[in-house]
Amino acid sequence: MLRFLAVACALVPVLGVAIGACKSEAQIARSPGAACATPPSDKRVCVVAPGEFPPPDCDPSEQVCGAGGLCAIDEAKCGAKGTCLPLASNRGRTTQDFRIRRLAIAAPDALAALPLQRGIITRDVDLPNKECGETGLGSFNWLLRVDRTKATLTTGGAPKADDPFGAGFCFHDHDVAGKRVAPVTGVSLTLKGDTFTSATIPKLTIPIFRDDGSAILLPLTNVTFNAVTISADGNCIGAFNDHALAADCSDDATKCSKWKTSGAIAAFITLEEADAVAVPDLGQSLCAVLTKSTPGADGKCARENGKIKAKGDYCGATAKACDCQDSFWLAATFAASAVTINDGASVKLCSGGSP
Numbered sequence: 001m002l003r004f005l006a007v008a009c010a011l012v013p014v015l016g017v018a019i020g021a022c023k024s025e026a027q028i029a030r031s032p033g034a035a036c037a038t039p040p041s042d043k044r045v046c047v048v049a050p051g052e053f054p055p056p057d058c059d060p061s062e063q064v065c066g067a068g069g070l071c072a073i074d075e076a077k078c079g080a081k082g083t084c085l086p087l088a089s090n091r092g093r094t095t096q097d098f099r100i101r102r103l104a105i106a107a108p109d110a111l112a113a114l115p116l117q118r119g120i121i122t123r124d125v126d127l128p129n130k131e132c133g134e135t136g137l138g139s140f141n142w143l144l145r146v147d148r149t150k151a152t153l154t155t156g157g158a159p160k161a162d163d164p165f166g167a168g169f170c171f172h173d174h175d176v177a178g179k180r181v182a183p184v185t186g187v188s189l190t191l192k193g194d195t196f197t198s199a200t201i202p203k204l205t206i207p208i209f210r211d212d213g214s215a216i217l218l219p220l221t222n223v224t225f226n227a228v229t230i231s232a233d234g235n236c237i238g239a240f241n242d243h244a245l246a247a248d249c250s251d252d253a254t255k256c257s258k259w260k261t262s263g264a265i266a267a268f269i270t271l272e273e274a275d276a277v278a279v280p281d282l283g284q285s286l287c288a289v290l291t292k293s294t295p296g297a298d299g300k301c302a303r304e305n306g307k308i309k310a311k312g313d314y315c316g317a318t319a320k321a322c323d324c325q326d327s328f329w330l331a332a333t334f335a336a337s338a339v340t341i342n343d344g345a346s347v348k349l350c351s352g353g354s355p
Contacts, residue, residue: 090234102259156183168340228263238335
């Protein structure tokens with residue numbers, strides 16, 4: 001279907017007709033493509049079927065951008081806005097460190113919908129630094145360390161950084177509610193020039209920290225990074241677009257994307273694991289959020305004979321869409337920029353801290 005649309009778009013000038021679907025191939029909305037999948041609730045693009053990756057540069061905005069330069073960005077502190085606001089330099093390094101700066105959810109629909117994407121995910125990923133064009137919380141820190149020599153990846157979450165511009169971030173390695181949450185190391189990479197795809201990571205838990213010091217744990221299974229391209233200077237995955245920013249440094253991601261993504265991530269989340277994750281902003285479990293079902297008095301998914309009644313769009317047991325429906329497929333594109341990742345020796349929640 002994508003190939004057909006691409007050919008049809010190419011014929012528009014010749015045929016003299018208008019084809020409504022003629023966006024770039026990376027922007028075309030894909031049908032959920034499975035009987036169990038609920039069509040998206042809005043007119044987003046970058047929709048993928050369970051089991052698929054979105055195109056790494058898929059852009060969900062209308063690209064109605066402003067003149068640029070309206071938000072005053074301190075480039076000496078925040079990095080060059082003409083690239084990706086790198087907070088450190090990977091230039092000349094064979095080990096390159098990054099923090100995800102934008103996580104654009106393509107699936108499931110419940111997380112991709114604007115209230116959650118903008119109100120929770122983007123808010124928590126964006127740094128609390130208006131001078132860097134961001135007015136978020138900086139509580140959702142997902143780090144990547146790419147070793148180009150060994151062709152390996154280390155990835156995991158990080159606590160909020162006291163000094164993201166100097167000391168930087170450290171991998172969280174600590175118990176959360178009796179569960180060890182630590183980075184995954186030694187993930188093999190397939191490198192083709194500056195683009196990599198990772199081996200599948202069986203389990204990865206990413207913490208999202210709250211103001212009271214607690215953490216929401218995002219439990220991911222069979223995580224894969226796909227078609228991730230690093231810039232020639234080693235500092236960027238994707239790019240920053242200051243034309244998206246208003247004078248107060250706010251932005252409307254539906255109109256103009258502040259970040260151009262250049263990599264994709266996919267995994268699945270089981271309903272049982274999701275039901276154990278509380279989402280305080282919504283007063284529900286992640287299971288209730290994903291299934292859009294009416295939760296019980298405890299905020300969790302309703303059960304029948306001990307089993308969750310609602311269904312997902314993916315089967316973790318068989319790795320097939322719409323099979324046993326015990327899970328939801330999660331897919332996203334992302335942008336990232338260079339940061340300093342320290343050893344965490346002085347941070348209790350990182351590798352230097354005691355359990």
